[in-house]
Amino acid sequence: MAYIPSHALAGLRNYKYKGVDKSLISNYVLNPFWNWFVTLWPEWVAPNMITLSGLAFVLINFATLSFYDPTYLTARGGATSPPNWVYFTWAAGLFLYQTFDAIDGKQARRTGMAGPLGEMFDHGCDALNTTLGVILACYALNLGRSWWTFASQVATLANFYLTTWEEYHTGQLYLGIFSGPVEGILMIVIIFIITGFTGPALWDQKILSLTRLENVEWIASRVPNLAINVCFMLFAGVGLAFNIITSYTNVFKARRTSQKYVVKPLLYLLPFPASVLVQVAWLNQPSLRNSDIINSPAFVPFLCAWGLQFAHVVGRMIIAHVTSQPFPVWDPMYIWSIIGAIDANMPFLFDRPPLIQHSPERTERFVYVVLVVAFVTYARFVMLVVSDITDYLGIACLTVRKRDANGVWKSAVGMRMRPTEKRGLLD
Template structure:
C-alpha cells in the first residue's frame, strides 16, 4: 500500500518549487556565503546526500547529549556536560542550516530539482525540529520541565504553520524573521553561550544580568530568568507567525475565490494531535513518578516528534501531488489509547490497564517510540520508492544528460558499466 494515489502521480511532473525569503540577514549575509559554499561540492554529489549529511550531524549532537546525560538532567540535577559539547552543537546546527540551504542550489546545479528533493528536505527538517528543541532546552538549563514541553509544542506548531501555509499558497514564505534563518542562528548563539558560561547562566534574572536591580521601580518588576524570558519571546514569535501565515493564506484564498474559513479548520489536526500528547503527559501521579519526571521524558518527546514528522510529511506530499489535505493520521489512535489508559484514575476512578507500574509505563512509551519510528520509516521508504520509480530517478544519485539530452544514471552497474 503506497501513500500516493495513482491519479496523483502525474501531478509530480507539474510541481515546481516556489519560495519567498524576505530576511535581510539571509539576503546580504547568508546567501553570499551559501553561494560560495555550494561550489565546494562536486557535481557528482546528489542534493539529498547533502541534506542527509546535515541531519547526521544533528544526530551526532543528539547522541552526544544522550551519552553524557542519558537521564536528561541539566546542572540543576547534578549533571554537567563538557563545555565542548555545547560548542559542537553550535557548529553542528550552523552546518545543518548551511547544508539545508545549499541542497536546493545543488539540485539546480545538477538538474535534480523536483518534488523528491522537497519531500526529503522537509522530512529531515521535521526530524531536526524535535531534536533541536530537546537540545536547546538542555542548553537553556530547562531540562525535564513543562517549559521544555511548551518549547516542543511551539516549535512543532511553527513548522506545522509553515507547511499549512505552503499547502494553501503554493509557496514557502519566510518573513523578515523566520525560524529557518534567524531562529536557528539564535539557537546557535544559545549553544555558544552555554559552552562559554555553562547552562546555569540562563537562570540569571534579566534585571540582574542588566545590573538594574538597584534601578528605580526595579523592586516592582519581576527578575525573570533569561531562559523564561526566551520562552516568552518564543511565544510572541509564535503568535506573530500565526497572524502572518493566516494573512498570507487568506490573501491566497481570496485571490482564488475560495473559502477563507476552511483553511482555519485544517489547523485543528495539529491541535488534536498535540492535545492527545498533552493529555497523556498530564496523567495523574498514580505511582512514584510521572513521565515528565522520569527518564522516559526524552523517548516520549522523540515519539511525539516522529508522529508529527509523519503528519507533516503527508501534508508536504499532498502539496507536491496537488492532493487533498490529510486531516487524519492513524498514529493518533495508539497515543489516544495510551493517554486514556494513563488517565483512567481520573476518568473512571480505577488503575490503568497497561501502565500499571513505572516498568509497564516504560514498555508502553518505548513501544510507542518504536511504532512511531517504524511508521515514519515506512512512509519515507514508500514515498521515495513511488517517486523515484515514477520519475525514473534515484534518491542519492546524480544523473547526467547524454549528447541527445537524455538523463543518464551515473551509478555503476554490477558489470562496472554505467546503467541507463
C-alpha cells in the first residue's frame, strides 16, 4: 500500500513543527541541561541517529530482562527477579533515552535537518519505547503477568494516541504541566532507582501499612489499604482522565477558532477503545481458563505485538498530519487481533472450540505469528515512508546530507541556515 500518495508529497514541504511545553521541570531544570548536552555532539551527527541511539538504551534494558529472567518470557510459573543493580541500569538507560529524545530536535535545528522525517522518526521510536517501557516498569513494580500490566499498557498507549490525535487537529504538539515524555519518564526512573535499593517486593506492600497510617482511625476507615503498585495504576487512570479533558479542550479551542466542527474529532478517538476491546476479547479466552495468554509466556509477546500494531497506527496518524491527509480511521494491522479474538471466543459465540487456539501451545504459537507479522509490517512501513520522504525532500535519514539543485549529495552542515536564522535554535 502507498502510505504517502504522490499527490500528498507536496504537503511535506509545507510542514512546520509547532510545539508547546508547559512543564516546569522541562523548562527550568531539564532544558538548560539539554541545551548544554546537545553542544557535545558534532554537527556531522544526524539527529535521527541520536533518536535511534536513545531507543537502543531501552532495547538494552529489555535485553537485560531477557538475560536475567528468561523464564518471564519463555516459561510458565513464577519468575526470578534479576539482581537489584540491574534496575539502576534501567534507570540510567531510560534517562538517557529521554535525554537523547529531547536533543534530537535541537540537533536537527543546529544542522538544518529539521522537518517531517524527524518528527516521524522521533514519534516512531517513542511508540516503540512506550510498550517496552510498560513491560519494564510493571516488572519493576512486581505486577508481572496480570491485568494490571495490561491496564498499564492501555493507559500508556491511550495517552500517546491522545497526544497524536490532538496534534493532528490542533497543528501542534502540546505537553502540559505533567506529561508522559517528561514527568512520566522521570517517575519511572525513580521507580527503577527505588527498586534497585529495595527489590520489587516493596511495591506489593500496603500503602497505609507502610506509612503506618492504618493506625489513624479517621484515615483507615475512609481510605482503602491498597498495594503501592495498585495505587500507581489508579494514579495513571486519573492522569489519563485529566489528559482526555485537556486534549479535547485544546482541540475544541483550535476547531472553534478555525470555525470547524468541534464534535467530529471525538469520532476519531473511537478506533482506540475499539482496539482495546478486541485485545481484551482475545486475552479473555473461555476455553483456556487459567492457561490463557495472560497466564502464559505469550503475554509479553502479545504486548509487543500490540505495541507494534499501535506504532503502525500512530505512524499513519503522523504521516496524515505532516502531509495534510485525512485522519486514518481503520488500520489493517488489527485484522490479526480480530482473528485471534473471534477464534478465542468461539465457545461463547458459536458454541464450538476454537479453530486455531484450542490448546495453550497453539495459542502461544499464534501470538508469535502475530508478533512476527506485526514486526515485518511495521518495518516495511518505516522503510517505505523513510524512502518516500528522503527521495522527495532530497535528504538523508541517518547522515547529515542534502541534495543540491544539481542532485549532488553534500553535507547539510555546509548548506545550513544563514547566521540570522540561527537565533533561538536551542529554545
